[in-house]
Amino acid sequence: MTQQIALEGGPSLERIARGEELALRASGTWTARFAPALERLVTEAEKIGEAKPNVFIDVSGISRLDTFGAWLIERMRRNLGQDGTEARIAGLSTNYASLVDEVRQVGDTGPAPRRGGSLRAPIERLGRTMYAFFDDIVALISMMGAVMAGVLRVIVRPTSFRLTSTVHHLEQVCWRAVPIILLITFLIGCIVAQQGIFHFRKFGADVFVVDMLGVLVLRELGVLLVAIMVAGRSGSAYTAELGSMKMREEIDALRTMGFDPIDVLIVPRLIALVIAVPILTFLGAMAALYGGGLVAWLYGGVDPEAFLLRLRDAISIDHFTVGMIKAPVMAAVIGIVACVEGLAVQGSAESLGSHTTASVVKSIFFVIVMDGVFAIFFAGIGI
16 A cells, blocks of 8 residues: 655655555655655654554655755654664665764764653762762872972973963962952951950950951961952963963964973963962951951950950961961962863863853862861861
8 A cells, every 4th residue: 555645846755554564755855945844744754653663764766855854864764763663764875875874973862861760860960970070189180290290390490480471470369369358358357356246245255356366367267268269260260261272272282382281381370379379368367357456446345455465365376377388288279270170171162161160169169178177187286
């Protein structure tokens, strides 16, 4: 029995039923010009072909074929070839074979994942997350080793050190960051002092806010605030700069010219960051103490002279040393994370944005983790 599904003056799709097998013969012009008619023909053929064990699609009669028509043929083959049904395409001319193959490769996403109450999807996501985390750790360790090798090369050959680049980055991450660092740390110092006085006053212990402020700012708050702000300001800038170079293939050009990107791009940035963060930490701690002292005087009634005397008794050089030891380590962590994410950027703006965001998030995460590690270490040695 023969049935014709056709359009006058355009494409046609002939159905020939042969026992348990379904044969379809396509002919005419299968282009986007006849898109509505082709959609209708293919949809009807897909309905007819349900519950057929074997499907044979003959396309030898097609006179013209474009990407739209090739996709419809491939779609029909896939839809008719589900649930164990074998669907074959025959008679494809050499002129259009490559087009249909390309459509098949691009659009072949595999079977749709099963949905329901299965634990497979969350377990798979957890596995991918853990794999990505360990992959990040490996990338960070690899970058750390490459940077250490680059620093050793600079020590062996001091003339290879890029002083101009380092000074430029030092100006960007240190000098230009001073105003915002001073402002934020000053305000945080004011807030901590005000809240401390407000709560300590209930117990008649207003003066102890000086002890809290001095220890907290010098040991923890000063370096942590500065590191977080540097991660958001300079770390994201490093990632964006390196990512843009990666997208424009400037890093590949450096390698072609015989330069190591680690020596040219990474080492000067990291050295500048390691120098800048301790300086910013010191300035930020002084600004926070000044803000706290100002609030203690105006809000708590603590005389500036009494504030300084109490502060001298409450803190020691150890508190200042702890903060200064943390600062360069935090800087190195921020710089390595930022450079790893920058070099991981692919050739799209979306990739640049996602890696810049990841750089800030990961830098802050590792900064907080390192702060916890330092807290445990210094508590263990009694400092």
